[in-house]
Amino acid sequence: MKSVDTSAVDIAIAGGGPVGLALACLLVKRGVAADRIALIDGKTAATASQDPRSVALSWGSHELLKKIHAWPVKATAITQIHVSRRSRFGRTLIDCSEHRLPALGYVCRYGDLVQVLSAELGTTGAIQYRPLFVTHAEESDTHVNITLSDGQQIRASLLVQAEGGVFGTQTNKAMHRDYLQIAIVASVSSDGAVPGRAFERFTEEGPLALLPDRDGYSLVWCVRPEHGEALLAMSETEFLRALQQAFGNRVGTFTQISVRHSYPLGLNAQQTNSPRMVAIGNAAQTLHPVAGQGLNLGLRDAAVLAAVLAQSPTPKSIHQFTKERRSDRGLTVRLTDVMARVFASSEDHSLSQSLLGLSLGMIDLLPPARRALSEQMMFGWRN
Numbered sequence: 001m002k003s004v005d006t007s008a009v010d011i012a013i014a015g016g017g018p019v020g021l022a023l024a025c026l027l028v029k030r031g032v033a034a035d036r037i038a039l040i041d042g043k044t045a046a047t048a049s050q051d052p053r054s055v056a057l058s059w060g061s062h063e064l065l066k067k068i069h070a071w072p073v074k075a076t077a078i079t080q081i082h083v084s085r086r087s088r089f090g091r092t093l094i095d096c097s098e099h100r101l102p103a104l105g106y107v108c109r110y111g112d113l114v115q116v117l118s119a120e121l122g123t124t125g126a127i128q129y130r131p132l133f134v135t136h137a138e139e140s141d142t143h144v145n146i147t148l149s150d151g152q153q154i155r156a157s158l159l160v161q162a163e164g165g166v167f168g169t170q171t172n173k174a175m176h177r178d179y180l181q182i183a184i185v186a187s188v189s190s191d192g193a194v195p196g197r198a199f200e201r202f203t204e205e206g207p208l209a210l211l212p213d214r215d216g217y218s219l220v221w222c223v224r225p226e227h228g229e230a231l232l233a234m235s236e237t238e239f240l241r242a243l244q245q246a247f248g249n250r251v252g253t254f255t256q257i258s259v260r261h262s263y264p265l266g267l268n269a270q271q272t273n274s275p276r277m278v279a280i281g282n283a284a285q286t287l288h289p290v291a292g293q294g295l296n297l298g299l300r301d302a303a304v305l306a307a308v309l310a311q312s313p314t315p316k317s318i319h320q321f322t323k324e325r326r327s328d329r330g331l332t333v334r335l336t337d338v339m340a341r342v343f344a345s346s347e348d349h350s351l352s353q354s355l356l357g358l359s360l361g362m363i364d365l366l367p368p369a370r371r372a373l374s375e376q377m378m379f380g381w382r383n
Contacts, residue, residue, distance in 0.1 A: 009038045009127070010313040012146055012156035014134045015163030016041025016048065018055070018110070019281035019298040021117035023160060024126055025068040026306035032313075034125040038154055040146075041163070042133040045122075049115035053185070054218035056198075056211055056292040057113075058105045059096075061299045070116045075106035076212045079196035082250070085203075103196075105292075107211045107218055129154075133163070139276050157276065157313050160305065162298075164282025166263050173270035175333065179340050181206050181265040182228040183289055188243070189216040192252020200291070201247055206265075206340070207290045208247055217251070219243070220289050222265060232260055265289070265340070269333050273322050275315035280305055285333055288340035293332050301325060 011027065013020045016039055024039050041048070057065070057075070065071045081104060084091035096104045121128070129148060136147040137159055146154040164170070167178075188210070199210040206222030221243070223231065231239060240254045247254075269285035281298025304324050308317040 009154060009156045010036040011158050011160060011309060012038045012040065012144070012154055013160045013162055014040050014146075015161065015281075015283065016043065016045070016114075016118075016128075016130065017162065017281070018113050018117060018295060019302050020160070020162035021114065021121055022065070022068065022070070022299055023162065023280065023302040023306055024121050025070065025117060025124070026302060027310060028121075028124045028126065029068055030306055030310035032310055035127060038127040038129065038156065039121070040129045040132055040134055040148065040154075042131050042149075044130050045114070045118040045128075047131070049111045049118065051109070051111040051114065053110040054107055054187070054211065054213050055110050055113065055295050056105055056107055057299075058292075058296045059099075059101055059103060061296045062103075062106055064299055064303055065113075065117075068117075068120060070113075070120050073106075073108045073112045073116050075108040075112075076214055077103040077196055078105045078107065078198045078212060079103055080194075081198045081200065083200045083202075085201075104198075107198075107213045134159075137277065139274060144276050158309070158318065159277045161277065161279040161283040162281050162302075164279075164284075164286060167266035167268055167286050168264040170268050170286065173268050174272070175267055175269040177267040177337065177341075179206075179265045179267070179288060180224060181222050181288075181340075182225050182262045183265055184219070184221045184223065184228055184231060184260055184262050186219050186260045187213060187216055187258040188219045188240075188254055189256040190251040190254045192249075193217065194251060199247075199250065203246055209289070209292070210247070210251065211292075216256075219257075221246070222289070225264075228262055232262060267333070267337050267340070269329075271322060271326060271329060273318050275318065278305065278318045278321060285329060287333065287336045290336055290339045293336055297329065297332050300328060 010032070013024055020039060024037055027037055028034050062071060079096045081094040094104065096102065132148045132150055134146055135149050138145045144156050144159040146156060146159060148154065193216065196212055198212060201208040205224050205227060208222070209220040210217040231242060234242065236257050240257055244254050265288050267287060273279060280301035282294060284301065285297065287294045305321050308321045311317065
């Protein structure tokens with residue numbers, strides 16, 4: 001790791017995931033000198049690029065990544081999204097042709113996305129501290145003193161926190177809610193896959209999503225913890241049988257499942273920032289995976305923050321960023337929170353679930369409502 005004079009660093013970014021990397025690349029693209037940007041992450045770029053998790057990128061995120069030469073990645077297009085309730089009334093089908101777009105979004109591996117972004121940032125000459133993490137940050141009127149895990153000190157005008165972690169490991173923020181659910185994630189194959197079609201299937205315990213991923217699907221199955229523990233303990237054959245029963249036969253018979261992982265689900269969000277420290281992405285708002293908005297909301301954070309900091313990396317810019325992001329963040333947080341709570345705490349025949357089923361049916365019959373919903377998912381709230 002090279003030794004540098006950090007006294008001239010304007011912007012330090014803690015977190016080298018897709019949101020932190022995208023912010024650094026966007027700053028350089030907007031004219032910020034690369035040697036005035038420091039990116040800090042606890043993993044090497046090579047290690048991060050091996051992460052096999054799947055992520056969903058909206059069309060708006062795809063366009064943003066193209067602008068910073070971080071596309072193409074190895075990705076599978078989502079051309080349709082089928083939203084329904086298991087064995088109950090209510091469904092809608094969102095198609096990219098309604099928006100005159102080639103895709104609604106894409107599914108790719110986290111590691112592939114990080115690899116492309118890391119390679120692009122590597123061409124800029126931005127300062128990178130890897131594998132290191134921030135152990136302490138002290139804010140003053142004029143700067144932030146940052147201490148790294150090896151004892152190094154960085155002095156920066158502003159610190160951007162882009163390392164969020166997962167719900168359950170974070171410090172509680174102003175908006176905090178435990179949904180009493182876990183998400184089981186894996187890759188799954190079936191003998192009747194529908195090319196390009198993603199599924200969001202609502203059950204009485206939570207959403208079950210299948211995202212087209214290469215030759216199969218990326219599974220995100222949200223269930224109550226006690227049921228999740230039982231599912232994780234099952235054999236492959238038993239798990240596939242349980243998945244078939246929960247999802248139905250819309251993609252034929254499930255034939256194979258990868259290693260299964262799980263993580264707890266909750267809301268942990270806060271819109272306020274201090275004068276010289278700002279949080280974006282998962283560090284600002286950890287959301288339920290329903291509708292797949294977490295990473296996409298974070299990338300929109302990065303785009304707006306890069307625009308205001310390129311003008312002037314000052315506390316005034318952070319205030320402007322917080323103001324500009326309030327509507328999109330607020331609407332997305334509320335939308336995912338309401339949907340998560342309906343399925344985290346409502347019985348299958350409850351009034352709230354019945355109303356949601358009715359809403360899905362109405363959305364399917366009203367093209368303007370369907371377009372409004374899909375545009376929120378693709379682009380976020382635009383003032």
